[in-house]
Amino acid sequence: MVLVFGVNFAESRLVKSALESFYGVGPQISQRLMARLSIHNTAKLQGLGHRTVNDLSAELQNLTIENNLRRKLQDNIKRLRDMGTYRGRRHAMSLPVRGQRTRTQIATARKLNRVVRRG
Template identity: 45%
Template sequence: MYLLGVNLPDEKHVWFALTRIYGIGQATGQSICDRLSIHSQCKLKDLPESKITELSQLLNSMKIEAELRRDVRNRITHLSQIECYRGRRHKASLPVHGQRTRTNGKTAKRLNGRWLKDRAFSTSSAVAVSNIPPTSFSFSFPKPPLAPVPSIWSTVRRFIRFI
């Protein structure tokens, strides 16, 4: 069954099939079934049309799928713009909720910051930039004058003279 842009499996129980929708977990799926008085063992293919229309009306009133994703993305970008701790952790692709980073940080590095990464630049443009020949102009800061440092051997010779 295709409901609100999501293909729901017909052979599954209704509460479990609803978990395919982003923003609906098992507890929310069961509470939706309780609210619509759908039996917990009822499969999606056995649902009458009247219950399907009630279900779609109820889901339309909830914040799910694209609207929820957009809201989450806006919250994360807001955190990064105000430069709070959680926003900086998202920017750096590090764990946000105080988890350790010495050994377990791979999942956070994969997930956090994916809303913030600029995808406008690809690897091909980075290669093109590295192929640009360097300019002939070079600038270096003048080195400050250093006091003469005696070598280790001159220090040893002085020490031996005093013995």
């Protein structure tokens, strides 16, 4: 097991997929991190040295990911609701926010918009 940013990963796991498992780290950010640290795209965690793993964790610590990012998104939604903007009202009613069709296709939007929007 390899510990990266406080999470244990199997040694046989690809570095790219391990990075993308963090909330807020997608394909582009993971590729940039790997390029900055000179890690090959098909490298596995077992092939990394301790120093590289520590550098990777340090780089992840500089990013806004996981709980900090979730909190930031919730704060932004709360701010929109408090200001009474159109988008804030749409969030509060669990309706699509970005102009999607609501006449016939609302079920999915109502289901996806239920991200704890109380308050």
